[in-house]
Amino acid sequence: MEKKLNLFDLISIGVGCIIGSGVFAMMGYGIAYTGRSITLALFLAMGLCLLQSIAFPLLTSVFELDGGEYAINSLVMPKMWAGFGVGRDIIFRAGSLAVTAIAVVQYLVRLFPGLEPFSKLAAIVVLTLAFLCAVGGDKFASRIQNIMCIFMYVALGLFVVYGILNIDTAAYAGEPTFPNGMSGLVSAIALMSYTCNGFQYVVNMGKAAANPRRNIPLAFCLSAFVGAAIYGLIGFSATHAHAYSEIAGMNLGGIAEMMMPNGLYMFFIIGGALFALCTSLLGAVVSGYRPLMACAKDGWLPGVLSRTTKKGTPYVLVLLYLIGVIPILIGMDLGDVALICLFPGAITKLITNVCALSIPTHFEKSWKNSGMKISVTVYRLLLLISSVATIALGIFYFVSNDMKVPMIIVTAAIFAYSVLMSQFGNIHIQVKEEYTE
Numbered sequence: 001m002e003k004k005l006n007l008f009d010l011i012s013i014g015v016g017c018i019i020g021s022g023v024f025a026m027m028g029y030g031i032a033y034t035g036r037s038i039t040l041a042l043f044l045a046m047g048l049c050l051l052q053s054i055a056f057p058l059l060t061s062v063f064e065l066d067g068g069e070y071a072i073n074s075l076v077m078p079k080m081w082a083g084f085g086v087g088r089d090i091i092f093r094a095g096s097l098a099v100t101a102i103a104v105v106q107y108l109v110r111l112f113p114g115l116e117p118f119s120k121l122a123a124i125v126v127l128t129l130a131f132l133c134a135v136g137g138d139k140f141a142s143r144i145q146n147i148m149c150i151f152m153y154v155a156l157g158l159f160v161v162y163g164i165l166n167i168d169t170a171a172y173a174g175e176p177t178f179p180n181g182m183s184g185l186v187s188a189i190a191l192m193s194y195t196c197n198g199f200q201y202v203v204n205m206g207k208a209a210a211n212p213r214r215n216i217p218l219a220f221c222l223s224a225f226v227g228a229a230i231y232g233l234i235g236f237s238a239t240h241a242h243a244y245s246e247i248a249g250m251n252l253g254g255i256a257e258m259m260m261p262n263g264l265y266m267f268f269i270i271g272g273a274l275f276a277l278c279t280s281l282l283g284a285v286v287s288g289y290r291p292l293m294a295c296a297k298d299g300w301l302p303g304v305l306s307r308t309t310k311k312g313t314p315y316v317l318v319l320l321y322l323i324g325v326i327p328i329l330i331g332m333d334l335g336d337v338a339l340i341c342l343f344p345g346a347i348t349k350l351i352t353n354v355c356a357l358s359i360p361t362h363f364e365k366s367w368k369n370s371g372m373k374i375s376v377t378v379y380r381l382l383l384l385i386s387s388v389a390t391i392a393l394g395i396f397y398f399v400s401n402d403m404k405v406p407m408i409i410v411t412a413a414i415f416a417y418s419v420l421m422s423q424f425g426n427i428h429i430q431v432k433e434e435y436t437e
Helices: 007-018 021-052 055-060 068-076 079-111 113-135 138-165 181-208 212-239 252-259 262-298 316-330 334-356 364-368 376-399 404-424 430-434
Strands: none
Touching: 007 138, 007 181, 007 212, 007 262, 021 181, 021 212, 021 252, 021 262, 021 376, 055 068, 055 181, 055 212, 055 334, 055 376, 068 079, 068 181, 068 262, 068 334, 068 430, 079 113, 079 262, 079 316, 079 334, 079 404, 113 138, 113 262, 113 316, 138 212, 138 252, 138 262, 181 212, 181 262, 181 334, 181 376, 212 252, 252 262, 262 316, 262 430, 334 376, 334 404, 376 404
């Protein structure tokens, strides 16, 4: 029997999912929106994301679920809205896996310029290697994750040190703290929230975690705090050594090249950028297949995807791999994924919060045995605060989005999928039977 993941393993997965493609590929866009106030935007984005997803640690302390976000959604939501969450999850995973692999190749091209003509092939190779690590088992993948996280922390620490050593107040003297006003700050919060969501993926580890009712909620919160601290330091260091006009739109690799000696810059690219992106990719694969297996068991996907090989390798990894390869081949952009998929994600979380208000009364026995001892009043207050944060982020996503039509089309298509499958599909949600009281 494979060894269970401990608290440190779970935190490494959470932090690895946070610090990845988003911050290394999109920090420059956030700086372009709001300049030196990117640090504030990152803290606000992380805070709103934590509040938006607070139902997950609350509910994983009540229920020991194998299937992560999907299991939580299908337990508390009506069937149709659970299907909406399934559709959104599939689209989001397809895009996020692909663009993370592409971002890895973009940094590899900095080291090996000759790779550029073969970028798509290289991205598929990177994605393949991540899946091979996942085939080795959760504990093997977490060990790889832990090693890369150590190098990543060192590299990012060097970036912060050199950013602070190179602080030059004359470089940004006279520049406004909010170069594009409050609208720029809102746009930066919306965009940076894409980079802050990874901590919630630890809830997908379910029964692979040791003492899940305690360790998963704890890892959820600690991953967010560690990620926020790292992001705050990175944002401050990136924006206080050079003028806004020099770094707006530039990724962290470009900023590091301006500040660091060549040898340390190369270490930053490998140990920081590449390892951070790889931890994000590996964390997404390891935490991504369980919800899809649960979806297949319940009928939202073909039943064969709920099975494993004799060695325990899930068949659903093939689907996860294929939906990651397709966007690479068609050239999907990271920004497109973030802007299109975050809005239906906010809808899903809002419905989860509203439906979860009744958990203490509908599941009295499970509530009494919860690993998180809080009153019903405090629990519901937290969910209401979470709903307000979710609505705020949803508004931010909508007003700051230049791709409103594709976003609305994708949201409508996900809704149509959920309606058709719930009406005509053979859907049998097992987790509701497991916890029926």
